[in-house]
Amino acid sequence: MPAKPAGGVQSVERAxxxxxxxxxxxxxxxxxxxxxxxPLPLPTIHRLLRTLVGIGYVRQLPNRRYAxxxxxxxxxxxxxxxxxxxxxxxxKDLVTNLGETANMAVLDGDMVTYLAQVPSPHAxxxxxxxxxxxNLHDSGVGKAILSVLDDERVTRLVKQAGMPTPTxxxxxxxxxxxxxxxxIRKDGYAIDDEEQETGVRCFxxxxxxxxxxxxxxxxGPVSRVDDAFRDRAVPELRKATDAIAAALTLAGD
Amino acid sequence: MPAKPAGGVQSVERAxxxxxxxxxxxxxxxxxxxxxxxPLPLPTIHRLLRTLVGIGYVRQLPNRRYAxxxxxxxxxxxxxxxxxxxxxxxxKDLVTNLGETANMAVLDGDMVTYLAQVPSPHAxxxxxxxxxxxNLHDSGVGKAILSVLDDERVTRLVKQAGMPTPTxxxxxxxxxxxxxxxxIRKDGYAIDDEEQETGVRCFxxxxxxxxxxxxxxxxGPVSRVDDAFRDRAVPELRKATDAIAAALTLAGD
DNA sequence: TCGTCTTTTCCGTATTATGGATATTATTCT
DNA sequence: AGAATAATATCCATAATACGGAAAAGACGA
Numbered sequence: 001m002p003a004k005p006a007g008g009v010q011s012v013e014r015a016x017x018x019x020x021x022x023x024x025x026x027x028x029x030x031x032x033x034x035x036x037x038x039p040l041p042l043p044t045i046h047r048l049l050r051t052l053v054g055i056g057y058v059r060q061l062p063n064r065r066y067a068x069x070x071x072x073x074x075x076x077x078x079x080x081x082x083x084x085x086x087x088x089x090x091x092k093d094l095v096t097n098l099g100e101t102a103n104m105a106v107l108d109g110d111m112v113t114y115l116a117q118v119p120s121p122h123a124x125x126x127x128x129x130x131x132x133x134x135n136l137h138d139s140g141v142g143k144a145i146l147s148v149l150d151d152e153r154v155t156r157l158v159k160q161a162g163m164p165t166p167t168x169x170x171x172x173x174x175x176x177x178x179x180x181x182x183x184i185r186k187d188g189y190a191i192d193d194e195e196q197e198t199g200v201r202c203f204x205x206x207x208x209x210x211x212x213x214x215x216x217x218x219x220g221p222v223s224r225v226d227d228a229f230r231d232r233a234v235p236e237l238r239k240a241t242d243a244i245a246a247a248l249t250l251a252g253d
Numbered sequence: 254m255p256a257k258p259a260g261g262v263q264s265v266e267r268a269x270x271x272x273x274x275x276x277x278x279x280x281x282x283x284x285x286x287x288x289x290x291x292p293l294p295l296p297t298i299h300r301l302l303r304t305l306v307g308i309g310y311v312r313q314l315p316n317r318r319y320a321x322x323x324x325x326x327x328x329x330x331x332x333x334x335x336x337x338x339x340x341x342x343x344x345k346d347l348v349t350n351l352g353e354t355a356n357m358a359v360l361d362g363d364m365v366t367y368l369a370q371v372p373s374p375h376a377x378x379x380x381x382x383x384x385x386x387x388n389l390h391d392s393g394v395g396k397a398i399l400s401v402l403d404d405e406r407v408t409r410l411v412k413q414a415g416m417p418t419p420t421x422x423x424x425x426x427x428x429x430x431x432x433x434x435x436x437i438r439k440d441g442y443a444i445d446d447e448e449q450e451t452g453v454r455c456f457x458x459x460x461x462x463x464x465x466x467x468x469x470x471x472x473g474p475v476s477r478v479d480d481a482f483r484d485r486a487v488p489e490l491r492k493a494t495d496a497i498a499a500a501l502t503l504a505g506d
Numbered sequence: 507t508c509g510t511c512t513t514t515t516c517c518g519t520a521t522t523a524t525g526g527a528t529a530t531t532a533t534t535c536t
Numbered sequence: 537a538g539a540a541t542a543a544t545a546t547c548c549a550t551a552a553t554a555c556g557g558a559a560a561a562g563a564c565g566a
Binding site for chain 2: 008011012013015016019023026027028047048050051056057059069070071072074077078081082083096100107113115180212214
């Protein structure tokens with residue numbers, strides 16, 4: 001009885017589902033908790049975990065609880081470098097030409113993950129933003145990414161993640177979000193106007209045709225990041241996103 | 254005909270082998286290159302990759318080459334945070350009490366990966382060391398980790414990774430390495446005396462009984478990190494590694 | 507100490523992944 | 537440019553592999 005048309009290797013898919021579940025649960029889960037979140041029978045879950053523990057991608061705590069293993073860190077790092085290396089020179093150009101902090105982020109589950117950043121020469125910013133995650137509806141990169149997805153998927157992702165409002169200006173309803181997405185689709189760039197952090201404004205643009213939805217952004221204090229800045233920034237962002245799209249198409253020489 | 258007594262799920266193990274191979278190859282490989290490095294038949298490799306691409310852990314470039322996918326970044330981040338969060342307060346204590354940069358690293362394949370760092374208040378150090386990898390034989394944390402492994406494994410790992418000599422003081426032969434490991438086992442701490450980077454000395458100690466071999470270190474300029482410093486540092490390191498060992502044992506509340 | 511819940515092992519079954527053979531593309535050579 | 541070559545992708549019969557119900561072993565709480 002073929003329930004799914006997918007042609008993937010089931011046990012592999014299930015193993016990664018488990019890893020995702022552990023990650024979603026904060027990095028540490030009991031076997032029963034996993035069983036509650038998947039339709040898989042307990043022995044199956046246990047066998048897959050046993051396998052993952054054996055090869056070091058999951059570690060079992062003395063509690064018998066399961067956590068993500070350290071070998072995953074390396075894989076994540078390489079994946080990160082891979083994409084980051086591609087973007088770094090472009091982000092640097094953005095910072096040189098515009099003088100504000102440039103970021104690159106990808107869609108990752110129902111959030112965005114920042115992959116690379118070149119800080120502005122102006123002020124010292126936070127430790128490192130790389131690896132940080134943000135919500136789709138309250139960040140420039142998030143909205144830019146949503147703008148290239150179909151409405152159905154937008155709804156699903158946002159409902160899944162919820163719509164917290166870190167500032168008074170944060171978008172809080174699906175209607176407002178779709179109105180903003182319509183503007184983004186029309187103009188080709190997203191604005192985060194103090195929606196994520198008070199005092200910080202940001203312009204963002206999706207990489208067109210990227211296999212994994214991703215976006216670039218340029219952000220800084222509202223005092224400097226104004227309409228005049230936008231007029232300078234948008235063409236630069238376009239140039240950079242186009243360059244990444246091209247690099248992805250030609251990747252690997 | 255059971256060739257291996259292992260009770261793992263083969264397809265899962267194979268899938269992760271492929272991910273490791275891609276990582277080892279620098280993040281991007283052609284199908285044939287993978288085939289050359291595994292005994293697996295091509296169709297099997299292809300099917301596994303297809304599965305991984307389908308769920309986003311591998312992406313296929315327009316070249317048809319395969320690269321690690323962005324979903325791995327998230328998993329790596331969570332795994333990192335998991336271990337890092339545990340260590341952060343302890344590293345902070347080390348820095349407070351000793352005034353130099355504190356690191357935590359784990360064994361990862363045939364190298365060490367730095368998981369967390371608290372920089373010293375003294376001088377500005379490099380961007381961020383987190384995620385960086387170092388060799389086992391030329392770093393304090395690496396040698397500390399080797400000291401808790403059996404000789405056979407030490408030999409295998411070091412032969413696998415090779416013994417580059419970044420500085421004139423780097424250990425370059427297995428004999429020298431084993432002599433140093435003997436001292437480390439006796440005294441309970443490792444020294445990296447400008448073996449990795451000229452001008453930088455470091456004391457390191459393994460976390461006893463850690464499920465995944467890991468170590469802490471405290472490092473700084475040779476001018477400040479001297480014998481007197483060692484006498485202050487070693488007890489502090491012991492305290493911190495014991496605390497981590499205890500935390501691992503009690504992890505999960 | 508005993509009872510309950512969680513984790514782990516067992517093992518017959520058939521579903522699932524396997525890989526040889528082959529088709530379909532890219533790439534190189536002349 | 538076209539043919540030859542190599543790389544990548546798909547088929548499909550086979551059986552080996554993973555599966556999951558059932559029951560044991562172990563942890564936990566009373």
